[in-house]
């Protein structure tokens with residue numbers, strides 16, 4: 001598939017999706033959200049892709065937010081639809097993807113940009129990154145899951161302060177808060193993400209998909225995460241990867257997983 005606003009590159013089982021609107025600091029307009037959804041759907045179906053990295057083009061921004069020019073004239077109904085559609089099409093979709101998605105935060109991650117990074121399974125930032133949810137400075141609140149995922153990741157009090165002040169934190173503060181897992185130089189960001197992605201890709205992808213499902217269950221209302229873990233644990237015993245992983249261990253060799 002060809003895209004106008006994103007670049008997709010696969011290398012050695014790792015697919016990098018780059019949001020490519022540098023003149024607009026990679027702001028998420030409707031088309032970019034749709035393209036990201038389509039590309040992710042395609043990568044889930046692609047046997048060659050084991051891990052996905054999402055980043056922004058240029059040296060300044062990961063994503064500077066939802067595209068303000070697109071919703072500035074919206075009414076109540078349109079605003080509600082914008083958030084509902086975006087959450088379903090992209091943010092919830094990423095969080096529940098069966099393949100690991102890493103956010104490589106290479107600069108500003110504001111509003112929808114930070115919400116995108118938070119929907120990813122974990123985040124790595126370069127030392128120039130700046131993160132925040134400045135929506136209240138525009139008279140609105142985060143609508144792509146920010147009010148839910150930020151407190152999950154950094155705690156309620158910190159999330160309240162960051163959202164109420166419309167403030168920004170730098171990469172080291174984000175590391176301190178647990179919002180990102182690692183901070184690198186700008187030059188080291190992609191190699192570092194690829195190194196972790198490579199380490200992930202040596203493991204059973206079917207087991208990783210099950211782990212994502214079980215971990216996410218902890219954050220879903222009305223779902224018993226322990227029960228989901230038991231179910232997913234049991235299902236693993238019926239997979240080729242389980243037979244291969246346990247046999248390889250007992251035979252003192254490296255496992256060669258088929259992902260089935």
Ligand code: COA
Nearest residue numbers: 023024025027064065066067068069108110111112134135
């Ligand atoms: N939506 C639409 N366009 C955006 C945008 C967004 N969220 N963020 C940046 N842009 C555009 C700017 O309008 C500008 O376009 P132009 O050159 O056609 O005027 C271009 O990207 C460059 O941004 P600029 O503001 O000139 O860069 P800067 O270095 O002075 O400031 C930021 C960088 C990130 C501080 C500033 O762009 C900003 O505050 N952006 C909005 C952040 C935000 O509120 N996000 C939440 C949205 S819900």
